[in-house]
Amino acid sequence: MQIFRSIVRRPSRSILTALGIAIGIFALVVVGALAERINLIVNGGIEYYSSRILVQEGSNSGNLFRVADPIKLDKLGDIRAVPGVRAAYPEIVTLFPDANRSGASFGQPPFIIGRDAAANANDPRPLAIRAGRDFRTGERGVAVLGEDLQKQLGVKIGETTIISGSTFIIVGVYEKNFTINDTAAVMPLADAQLLYKRATANPSTDNAPVTDLASQITVFVAEGVDPTQLAKDINQAVGNVKALDPDTFRAQVQESARLFNTIVFGAALIALLIGSLSVINTMVMAVAERTREIGIRKAIGASDGRVLRDFLAEAAVIGLLGGLMGLFFGELLIQYINLRTATNGSALFQVTPRLLVGSYGFSVVLAMLAGLGPAIKAARMLPIDALNRER
């Protein structure tokens, strides 16, 4: 009762203290939610490759962000026959040389990707549509842009753009997932084959019919099959190919997300710093403000332990209330921004339970710890020193 009395009788002081803690938690939650979102996306990128194997011509290096030498499509049948292969689709991946590269996303060049409409539809980890729609089977002259490329080109859905000399209607934008698709113009395989044929004067493909052209074959792994083992099986069963398993790509995805992660980590660190300083400053001030009161209590016979207990109990109550306030306003801001950004695609923040519990627990414990030092010091002072302390 005394605790609540003391809080209620000093509303402005209590509110200021709670606010200091609220700001700390607020900063943690908001930046934390941003980090959680990025984390989710990066994990999405890793997951994207976890369910697939890319089969390239044997001479290739296996770098995801390099254009591969063409593969002969007569191998498609052999690959589909390997046990454990759920589906296999030919795919063209080639550079998009005329896309303006200024402001490119973290050095990843623009690509042209051609694939069956059915490939994304049957993909266990399909690319999510951020805006517009995906292209359909049989459709021609359309493209869906990766989020980064769309920003770079500045084209809107429904507008046309010229890709390698041909005109395409942009029908949709894929959500960023930290894969090659982020900077790609994805189009029907047949369209990409024509562009590819036009761009490459390659003796090994010059005589081949255009419908036989592909730079790689994407294999979806059947349920319960170990992709690493399946990649080995394909390498053995099919001659002169290089089957790349998810482990090969994990590092490449993480590498491409690294700068992003560094930025987010830095922001989170700053939030933690600001949040902690706000909380610590608040508690230290709260004790300093109350030194005189502590002096009075000691002068009339309160023991050090009692002064400390009462103070920490009050700090805990204010900390818990301030924390709730911080969570509430953090959540409010996040909801608001998410609502605003949701209209043109995906949410910016991800509020996870571990984030809420983590920042709440962290701040309240920090508040208690930050209050503990100065409170012990004040509780051990001679009453007269506490009473004479200037404020």
Added chain:
Amino acid sequence: MKPAIIATNLAKYYNTGKENEVRALDGVSFEVATGDLVAIIGPSGSGKSTLMHILGVLDKAQKGSLTIGDVIVEKAPRKQLPRIRAREIGFIFQGFNLLSTLTAVENVAEAAVYTGNSRRESLAKATKILEDVGLGDRLHNFPNQLSGGQQQRVAIARALVNNPTIILGDEPTGELDTVNAGKIMDLLVALNRDRGQTIILVTHNLEVAERCNTIITMRDGKIADIRRKGNHA
């Protein structure tokens, strides 16, 4: 009878060794008999408050020895000091020093809680004693809702609530007009006479001083004179 307080050669210097060194207390020795009513007078800055704070175990002397009842204060373990403050001594500050977040009755009860009373017992004791000092109708007012004289009486009630053996008042009537100062003195004199509590008062008011049995005069951190009257030895 054993003295209530024995002070031997108490000293307290501020800014020792520096140019602005102040010898607030400079070798003060005296005894206060149990049940005595003592006035301490002297010019401003002569060390009266410094002495009172040390007697009340709110401050420490740098030299000398202080015995309160059976306890040699400078040798007592740290943990025992709150017990002495709570049970043996009732301290009335010149500036009241009430807790502004508590009502009159809660302020008084707070001191009773520190001697191990339950909250309810403490509130009952506090109510009783506030009625005794004529504040029965102001129990639930906060300090800032009370006049200076009323706050002074709350502070006195708080000093009395644990029935201490020694009451120390640093100008307890300083804030009061002559009529109210007289009333407070009547109360303290009655407590001294009826309950035998040892009382030491700092005062600038010679009328107040004249009602005491012993008058100690301080000057420059030293005792200039001790005058005893009546039958106190």
